[in-house]
Amino acid sequence: MKQDRPKISDVARIAGVSTATVSRVISNPGMVSEDTRATVQAAIAQTGYRLNHAARNLRHQRTGSIVALVPNLSNPFFAQILSGIASVLGPAGYNLLVADTHSASAEMLLDYAEPSRADGLIVLDGALPAAGLSGRVPVVQACEWVPGLQAPRVKIDNAAASALAVAHLADLGHRRIGHVAGPRGNVLSEARFKGTAEALQARGLPYPDQADYAADFSLDAGRAAASRWLLADPGYRPTALSFASDAMACGFIGEVQRHGLSVPRDVSVVGFDDIELIAHISPPLTTIRQPRAALGRLAAERLLAGLRGEADMGADMLLPVELVIRASTAPLA
Amino acid sequence: MKQDRPKISDVARIAGVSTATVSRVISNPGMVSEDTRATVQAAIAQTGYRLNHAARNLRHQRTGSIVALVPNLSNPFFAQILSGIASVLGPAGYNLLVADTHSASAEMLLDYAEPSRADGLIVLDGALPAAGLSGRVPVVQACEWVPGLQAPRVKIDNAAASALAVAHLADLGHRRIGHVAGPRGNVLSEARFKGTAEALQARGLPYPDQADYAADFSLDAGRAAASRWLLADPGYRPTALSFASDAMACGFIGEVQRHGLSVPRDVSVVGFDDIELIAHISPPLTTIRQPRAALGRLAAERLLAGLRGEADMGADMLLPVELVIRASTAPLA
DNA sequence: TTTCTTGTTGCAACCGATTACATCTCGGCG
DNA sequence: CGCCGAGATGTAATCGGTTGCAACAAGAAA
Structure with missing residues (x-):
């Protein structure tokens, strides 16, 4: 036998x-x-x-797989983008190789950009070094992006999204509108802070010249922001806040409520992302919805087009966002 | 040049x-x-x-990657298991290939179990066919499992977990305790229903001989379960319910509240999983916590041990769960 | 009948690294 | 002085498909 x-x-x-x-x-x-x-x-x-795929790949000089570099796999936000990516890659005959940039060394990450490992790369982490990613396999950036990296970007219009939040709060009569940014240095944090500041400025509202950075995008970071806010003089602190993520907004609300204050009576809150369940907290969160699965799908399609040599792998792609009004925002009392 | x-x-x-x-x-x-x-x-x-990895792999008759078969990538639950898997695989020099079993054909899935594609397989989907997965590459099942598939299982003790929920509700004085199961046929649904029924029986409480199946583990399924519950005679319907997932419990609570009832005053609710944010809904959800990342880590370690030829790839592995008491459960009024 | 297509199939050289085995060198030892 | 063993390096087969090119057959055109 x-x-x-x-x-x-x-x-x-x-x-x-x-x-x-x-x-x-x-x-x-x-x-x-x-x-x-x-x-x-x-x-x-x-x-x-x-x-035997190894043999075929060797001969064909291709691998049949696409690598996604994700900053944090356990974050459901990325999971949904990956889901969008997978839904395109699978039917196209490609495998999805997922690398968590946190649990991999720099050397390993470099290796992922090798043509003998993957045919293409989708970068979801804006904190990677631009050098080393370029010039080896086709690259597409999704959601986040690496400053200086020449590769098409599929993302939302963060400035417009921030402006949506500001407009909503301003329309409700708020004048002192604050923004809690994500971690310092993160491209999304910066873009959203900048967008918020510009939107405030455009309306003649007071705007900060320095972002109120959080440690990360997490619940705890929102809680910490609440502590800072609670300490501030009620006569001067913002009556409305927008956050760089839903998780932060949740943490903020929880902490504020624990101190006997009420949302939106005492402070209006706008989140960012529209993650699942956010509609079920108390109060249901007003937020900016990002098309997560679509982001992933489009990034993957873009990359595939690039692999086929079709696309003008040059132009960026801005997806529309949407303001979802729930109950965490109210007119200024 | x-x-x-x-x-x-x-x-x-x-x-x-x-x-x-x-x-x-x-x-x-x-x-x-x-x-x-x-x-x-x-x-x-x-x-x-x-x-050139393709060349080395061909010669070595190995691929350096491990495939995870996931039923639904966009489900944050799986994302966290994957995160645990990735945290072990990366440092061990393996790649993680993720395949969404929903967006891949049967033929493609078979292909993932090829030695020339992956060195090992982690199955997270209990609805796959046992045939075709076995006898090709080492396999480990995590969280869910495929009936009849001979491969070590790393999972929680679903029966014990269900019993924890029942004990908690019974201790609060509830006598009519119900369970909303996940989708029919799902191994977890069945295990949790069975565990619940047996725990009820052991306490001499009325138990159903037929599970109250939901369409899936989602929020909407919980909402649908609420509609059914609301229609039932208040004198006979359960005063406490355990759910096969947190999402379902959330959906249930939301719908019940929309009809002017209150949790836990009118009905106590226990979820399952302890996903993020669940502590921030209103009321904060009492639930059974699963060690998601640990599940992934252990499954990956198990597989690696198997690849090294070390392990007794025979025995299953049961991880402990924990009852997290929050505010969605209360003594029977 | 001869020549040219068109359609099938085989031969053998790849793809790029790994490794068993052979070879060679040099020091130590009898 | 010759033999042996250890260490370093080269030679070439090998992993398992793929594909350019040649060969060949059969039918069409001349």
Whole structure:
């Protein structure tokens, strides 16, 4: 009993043809006569032959897989983008290789950009070094982006999104509108802070020249922001706040409520992302909705187009966002 | 100017040695003399040589990657398990290939179990066919499992977990305790329903012989369950309910509240999973906490041990769960 | 009948690294 | 002085498909 997996030469021997013909039956059936094809297919079935991908990839100089570099896999936000990516890659015959940039060394990350590892790269982490990512395999940036990296970006219009939040709060009569930014240095933090500041300025409202940075985008960071806000003079502190993430907004609300204040009576809150469940907290959170799955899908499609050599891999792509008004915002009392 | 990537023979030529020596410098430096090693390393640096993984994999008959078969990538629950998996695989030198079983055909899924594609398989989807997964590469099942598939399982004790919920509600004085199960046929749904029924029976409480199946584990399914519950006779319907997921519990609470009832005054609710944010809804949800990241980590470690040929890839592994008491449960009025 | 297509198929050279085996050198030892 | 062993390095087969090119057959055109 042969324990080894059958190889193409085994099939060829049984079918009485050359390995070339077997190979053609597999990858280019039209080139082989009907009779031969049937014989070979029978031999394939009989032996239970399965193609060796490593061998094919070596010869074809491709891998059939796309790497996604994710800053934090456990963040549901990224999971949904990945889901969008996978939904495009799978049907197109590509594998999705996921690398958590936090649990991988710089050397390993470099390795992911190797043509012998992946055919393309989707970067979801804006904190990576631009050098090393470029010039090896086609790259697309999604959601976040790496400053200085020449690769198409599929993202939302963060400035416009911030402006939406500001407009909503201003329309409700708020004049002292604050913004709690994400972690310092993060491209999204900066873009959203900048967008908020500019929107405030455009309306003649007071705006900060320095962002109120949080440690990260987490619940705890929102809680910390609440502590700062609670300490401030009620006569001067913002009556409305926009946050760089829903999680932060949640943390803020929880902490504020714990101190006996009420949202939106004492302070209006706008989140960012529209993650699941956010509609079910108390009060349901007003937020900016990002098209997460679409972001992933479009990034993947963009990359595939690039691999086919079709696309103008130059232009960026801005997806629309949407203000979802729930109950965490109210007119200024 | 050579556009091609340098290969090992280019390095060899420049260093004035054979390809064998270059190969040794890369993968077995101790075998090469100090001088030669330095020369070769200089040549590698000079050419910017990078190893071709496809070639090495072909020769080594391994791929360096592990596939995770996930039923639904956009579900944050799985994202956190994946995170645990990635945190182990990365440092061990393995890639994580993620396949969404929903957006892949059966043929593609079979392909993932090919030795030429992956060195091992982590199954997170209990609805896959057992045939085709077995006997090709080492497999570990995590969280969910495939009935009939002979592969070690890393999971929680679903029966014990259900019993925890029942005990909690019974201790609060509830006698009519219900359970809303996940989708019919899902291994977790069945296990949790069975565990709940047995726990009820053991306490002499009325128990259903048929599960109250939901369409899936989602918020909407919980909402639908609420509609059913609201229609039932208040004198007979359960005064407390446990759910097969937090999302369902949330949906239920939201719908019940919309009808002017209050949780936990009118009905106590226990969720399952302890996903993020669940502590911030109103009321904060009492639930069963699953060690998600640990599940992923252990599954990955198990698989790696199997790949090294170390482990008794036979025994299953049960992780402990924990009852987290918050405010959605209260003594029977 | 000869020549030219068109369609099938086989031969053998790849893809790029790894490694068993052979070879060579040099020091130690009888 | 010759033999042996250890260490370093080269030679070439190998992993398993793919594909350019050649060969060949059969039918069409001349």
